[in-house]
Amino acid sequence: MLDFFAVITKGGLVLWYFQDVAQQLKTSIDAINALIRNVVLQERGGMDIYTHGNLALKQQLDNEFDLLFVAVYQNILQLSYVDKFLSDVQREFRERYRDDLKEGLYYKIIASGDFQEDYRRILHAAEAQTQLVKAEVKKPRSFHESAKSTKTVSSMIVRGGDREQQRQQQQAAAAKKAAKKEGKAKRRDIECNNNSKETRVEELEPEEDEEDEEEVAETNVLVNGGEIELSSAIETEKKAEDELDEETMRRNREKLFNKRAGPKTPKMDKAKSPKAKGKKGKEATVWDLCGQDSKSLDYSSKGGSGNATQSSLRPDFLPDQSQIGTLSGNLRGMDIPAEKETQKKSSQGGVFSMFRGLVGGKTLTEADLDPVLEKLKDHLIGKNVAAEIAGKLCQSVGKKLEGKVLGTFEGITTTVRNTLTESLVQLLTPKRRLDILRDVVEAKKTGRPYTMAFCGVNGVGKSTNLAKITFWLVENEFRVLIAACDTFRAGAVEQLRTHMHHLNALHPPERHNGQVMVQLFEQGYGKDAAEIARHAIDFSRKNGFDVVLIDTAGRMQDNEPLMRALAKLILVNEPDLTLFVGEALVGNEAVDQLVKFNRALANHSTSNNPQIIDGILLTKFDTIDDKVGAAISMTYITGQPIVFVGTGQTYTDLRNLDAKAVVHALMK
Amino acid sequence: MADEVRAKKRISLKETFRSVVPELNEENMLYLQVAVALLVGLLTLFLLWRLLRGTSRGRGILLMGLCESGKTQMFSRLCHGVDVVSVTSIKESSGTYTAGKKSLTLYDLPGHERIRYGAFEKVKKLARGIIFMVDSGTIQKDVRDVADFLYTVLCDGAVQSKVSRVLVVCNKQDLTLARAAPLIQKTLEKEINLLRVTKASQLQSVGEGSNNNSFLGKQGQDFEFSHLGPIKVEFVEAVAKSGENLSPVTSWLQQLA
Ligand SMILES: Nc1nc2c(ncn2[C@@H]2O[C@H](COP(=O)(O)OP(=O)(O)OP(=O)(O)O)[C@@H](O)[C@H]2O)c(=O)[nH]1
Ligand SMILES: Nc1nc2c(ncn2[C@@H]2O[C@H](COP(=O)(O)OP(=O)(O)OP(=O)(O)O)[C@@H](O)[C@H]2O)c(=O)[nH]1
Ligand SMILES: [Mg+2]
Ligand SMILES: [Mg+2]
Numbered sequence: 063m064l065d066f067f068a069v070i071t072k073g074g075l076v077l078w079y080f081q082d083v084a085q086q087l088k089t090s091i092d093a094i095n096a097l098i099r100n101v102v103l104q105e106r107g108g109m110d111i112y113t114h115g116n117l118a119l120k121q122q123l124d125n126e127f128d129l130l131f132v133a134v135y136q137n138i139l140q141l142s143y144v145d146k147f148l149s150d151v152q153r154e155f156r157e158r159y160r161d162d163l164k165e166g167l168y169y170k171i172i173a174s175g176d177f178q179e180d181y182r183r184i185l186h187a188a189e190a191q192t193q194l195v196k197a198e199v200k201k202p203r204s205f206h207e208s209a210k211s212t213k214t215v216s217s218m219i220v221r222g223g224d225r226e227q228q229r230q231q232q233q234a235a236a237a238k239k240a241a242k243k244e245g246k247a248k249r250r251d252i253e254c255n256n257n258s259k260e261t262r263v264e265e266l267e268p269e270e271d272e273e274d275e276e277e278v279a280e281t282n283v284l285v286n287g288g289e290i291e292l293s294s295a296i297e298t299e300k301k302a303e304d305e306l307d308e309e310t311m312r313r314n315r316e317k318l319f320n321k322r323a324g325p326k327t328p329k330m331d332k333a334k335s336p337k338a339k340g341k342k343g344k345e346a347t348v349w350d351l352c353g354q355d356s357k358s359l360d361y362s363s364k365g366g367s368g369n370a371t372q373s374s375l376r377p378d379f380l381p382d383q384s385q386i387g388t389l390s391g392n393l394r395g396m397d398i399p400a401e402k403e404t405q406k407k408s409s410q411g412g413v414f415s416m417f418r419g420l421v422g423g424k425t426l427t428e429a430d431l432d433p434v435l436e437k438l439k440d441h442l443i444g445k446n447v448a449a450e451i452a453g454k455l456c457q458s459v460g461k462k463l464e465g466k467v468l469g470t471f472e473g474i475t476t477t478v479r480n481t482l483t484e485s486l487v488q489l490l491t492p493k494r495r496l497d498i499l500r501d502v503v504e505a506k507k508t509g510r511p512y513t514m515a516f517c518g519v520n521g522v523g524k525s526t527n528l529a530k531i532t533f534w535l536v537e538n539e540f541r542v543l544i545a546a547c548d549t550f551r552a553g554a555v556e557q558l559r560t561h562m563h564h565l566n567a568l569h570p571p572e573r574h575n576g577q578v579m580v581q582l583f584e585q586g587y588g589k590d591a592a593e594i595a596r597h598a599i600d601f602s603r604k605n606g607f608d609v610v611l612i613d614t615a616g617r618m619q620d621n622e623p624l625m626r627a628l629a630k631l632i633l634v635n636e637p638d639l640t641l642f643v644g645e646a647l648v649g650n651e652a653v654d655q656l657v658k659f660n661r662a663l664a665n666h667s668t669s670n671n672p673q674i675i676d677g678i679l680l681t682k683f684d685t686i687d688d689k690v691g692a693a694i695s696m697t698y699i700t701g702q703p704i705v706f707v708g709t710g711q712t713y714t715d716l717r718n719l720d721a722k723a724v725v726h727a728l729m730k
Numbered sequence: 731m732a733d734e735v736r737a738k739k740r741i742s743l744k745e746t747f748r749s750v751v752p753e754l755n756e757e758n759m760l761y762l763q764v765a766v767a768l769l770v771g772l773l774t775l776f777l778l779w780r781l782l783r784g785t786s787r788g789r790g791i792l793l794m795g796l797c798e799s800g801k802t803q804m805f806s807r808l809c810h811g812v813d814v815v816s817v818t819s820i821k822e823s824s825g826t827y828t829a830g831k832k833s834l835t836l837y838d839l840p841g842h843e844r845i846r847y848g849a850f851e852k853v854k855k856l857a858r859g860i861i862f863m864v865d866s867g868t869i870q871k872d873v874r875d876v877a878d879f880l881y882t883v884l885c886d887g888a889v890q891s892k893v894s895r896v897l898v899v900c901n902k903q904d905l906t907l908a909r910a911a912p913l914i915q916k917t918l919e920k921e922i923n924l925l926r927v928t929k930a931s932q933l934q935s936v937g938e939g940s941n942n943n944s945f946l947g948k949q950g951q952d953f954e955f956s957h958l959g960p961i962k963v964e965f966v967e968a969v970a971k972s973g974e975n976l977s978p979v980t981s982w983l984q985q986l987a
Contacts, residue, residue, distance in 0.1 A: 073838060074802045074819030091817055098818045103844050128821065169810045484848070493843045495878045499928040504874070 066090035066134035075168050078177045090134050093117045104701055105485050107458035113137055122148040125466040127163040147188040154180050385714050386568050393718045424468045431460050434478045445728050447691030448650045451698045459485055483729050490721035492703030502540055502608055511602040513610045517628055518643035520616030523681035523708055528611050529561035533713040536569050536579045540608040545598035546584040547591035550615040555584050592631040619658035629666030632673055642675045644696055646683045652695040675700055681708035688727040790835045790856035795863030797841040800901040804970040805838035813972050822849040829987040854888040859895045859986050866900045866908035877921035885944055896963045897982050903967045911965040923953040
């Protein structure tokens with residue numbers, strides 16, 4: 063039941079295709095284009111199925127002849143034979159056109175177009191095979207589920223009949239929920255206390271809804287393309303939740319029984335459970351906070367003291383006047399010494415490539431590649447690339463190389479290294495135009511300010527780099543309004559006010575036709591950040607500011623209420639650029655942070671094309687030497703470009719990313 | 731007899747030589763021979779180099795432009811005279827275009843941001859001309875992206891030294907919403923004028939050649955393509971699909987061949 067099947071060259075030619083009558087050619091081509099852009103060009107080659115709208119796509123690379131085999135079918139059909147079918151077709155196609163493919167006579171193949179019958183034959187064989195398999199295997203579906211539940215529940219309750227299973231399922235679900243809550247409470251949930259209003263609102267929501275919502279959102283993310291990563295992450299998380307320890311399970315079961323004790327009908331049960339839950343959840347949080355608060359969360363006083371020194375505007379804290387004027391125009395690239403080594407190598411390749419045709423080489427197999435890839439993976443992890451990402455990258459490179467014919471003068475190691483290098487450069491190269499100054503001009507033309515929102519976990523450098531970006535924009539004659547939407551951390555507003563004073567001291571109104579270049583928009587602490595941002599944008603529109611920079615409170619990715627608040631801020635204000643601020647120091651944690659930030663923005667959005675993170679600000683790049691892996695992890699997860707790099711603590715320490723230099727440091 | 735004559739001749743030749751260049755004796759003769767041999771060797775080397783350079787350089791025409799602008803379509807039309815079904819290219823491909831007795835090598839480069847510059851680096855040294863494809867239907871929406879790409883290409887060091895002509899092809903003129911070439915030229919000029927401001931003071935990025943440190947056009951004047959000096963930029967309208975209107979492109983290619 064394939065809708066569409068195509069054999070494509072890497073040059074973009076469709077050599078041959080089969081099309082089901084019901085399907086529009088354009089739809090399939092669009093789907094394949096999306097596949098190429100979001101999977102092949104994003105180094106996600108190891109991925110299995112890609113979904114685009116209601117279509118599922120599967121691909122197979124042929125590296126010897128630079129071909130791509132793609133099968134397109136309806137998402138709801140779970141076709142099990144596609145994998146085998148793809149390789150069967152690949153084999154037959156190669157057999158049939160081997161000579162033409164070797165010579166690169168693609169247009170001859172297009173003209174001949176006589177693959178139809180072979181294709182039919184292979185398809186029939188594949189379908190017949192699956193029918194056979196299906197007939198053989200006919201087992202109850204719920205085997206896995208029931209087995210699990212016997213282990214966990216049936217030892218406690220002994221009841222018979224249909225209802226039992228139903229109840230078991232319910233219990234399992236509830237246990238999961240409770241476990242989730244508990245897990246959440248265990249994490250450092252500082253904000254729960256302060257935002258207790260919000261928390262309560264959230265917990266009063268019926269749990270059924272919550273579940274549904276999550277599921278809908280999940281499909282949403284998938285449908286919207288590109289971020290396949292998200293769904294897989296959700297899945298892994300769910301798995302982790304399944305594997306909760308006995309202890310929690312037991313406790314949850316007890317809770318459940320207590321709840322059961324009163325009302326008997328399942329309906330009543332359901333209706334009451336959220337309330338009971340809410341209470342319990344709240345109790346847990348309070349208890350948890352009491353246990354931890356005084357010891358480890360001495361947050362405000364720390365922030366306060368730091369702030370006191372900063373806001374006192376001592377003369378030695380005034381920024382260096384010599385900085386003025388150094389950051390006008392576009393940002394500089396980073397100062398990583400780039401050597402010409404790579405160039406030399408490529409020219410050597412040019413010389414040897416003459417012989418490549420003459421002397422037949424070795425075909426790369428998985429066995430050849432694996433040890434090399436394993437080593438490279440370790441190398442990447444050593445450079446602070448998240449382990450999961452390093453694995454996926456190497457897998458993708460392996461897929462890219464398998465079946466490729468090596469020239470006599472090429473070693474496996476160098477080939478793999480070069481391919482990986484190329485892939486990494488490609489990955490770090492932005493997939494869209496990045497010219498913020500130009501976009502600011504455009505926004506100005508349409509009479510609105512250009513807005514940028516900064517989000518990220520605590521202490522990564524959001525406020526500091528916001529100030530640097532302000533400095534850069536002011537140097538380029540743009541008026542900037544800073545919206546102090548961190549209404550949570552003590553001293554956050556004062557920190558920004560200090561920056562404002564410094565920036566205005568560097569660029570006094572006298573030098574800009576009497577206009578104040580930087581202004582702070584603040585409404586104190588404890589207010590709703592989304593509202594403040596909205597007011598700030600209104601204010602800037604009325605007062606002729608060109609750019610609004612929104613500083614948000616740092617938040618841990620697991621803090622549900624705060625993530626919800628962030629999503630609201632983004633949803634209400636629709637910033638032109640939503641920057642995720644991340645430290646270059648971060649390792650494996652990067653994956654979790656970005657996936658969850660992205661998911662929060664997607665899930666809590668009501669529109670079906672939610673605005674998610676569309677740029678990355680990589681800070682503290684000066685502190686990591688050559689362990690630049692975080693840049694790779696972050697771009698890989700989001701597929702978004704690194705817009706700025708922070709390289710120090712003064713206003714001028716802001717750079718553009720130089721993909722080649724970073725990859726060079728990485729591969730050293 | 732014959733030997734004698736020959737010997738005489740040789741002597742007489744030597745004699746005359748000596749009379750012309752009196753200080754030349756046997757010993758010096760050797761040096762001369764070595765010098766001549768060296769000269770001939772160098773000359774052949776030079777000729778060979780010229781020959782190789784002549785064939786590998788300056789015969790290339792690069793097809794560039796954003797995704798979906800119709801490069802692969804144009805390439806297939808020009809090189810093979812057929813229409814194709816195409817998807818996003820992820821690798822460059824090359825083909826020959828024959829104009830009369832001469833031929834040019836056409837390079838179809840991918841337009842996707844992630845790979846366009848990588849592919850461009852590979853072949854830019856071979857370029858004699860550039861065909862820059864523009865989708866006339868979506869130009870209004872994409873003008874900033876198109877201008878950004880064109881600006882970067884025109885600023886490139888290799889382009890400025892090797893490429894003499896750029897043809898901006900306003901493709902897809904068969905669409906009802908297609909913009910006319912002069913209008914597209916105006917929009918692009920206006921946009922590049924702005925880009926010069928936002929990009930002009932960009933400092934050189936480390937390890938990236940001579941990109942973007944040249945100023946396009948004339949200082950103090952609004953940007954026009956006619957100001958570009960050594961590079962001649964022309965705008966034409968075309969329809970690549972089913973080869974409906976290719977004559978402006980083919981005649982340009984013939985001029986270049
Ligand atoms: N070395 C170095 N330090 C940096 C950089 N950017 C920020 N910092 C430092 O990181 C620390 C935290 O910066 P903030 O800007 O307060 O961080 P934040 O993300 O706003 O913190 P919260 O608002 O509390 O979440 C400060 O000491 C900064 O000086 C950088 O690029 N390099
Ligand atoms: N209406 C119309 N459509 C065209 C014309 N030329 C190309 N197209 C369509 O534009 C789409 C893209 O064409 P391609 O040649 O694949 O685009 P490309 O520039 O190679 O794109 P990339 O390889 O992604 O950079 C195809 O669907 C073509 O049918 C034209 O003259 N008129
Ligand atoms: Mg802050
Ligand atoms: Mg193409």
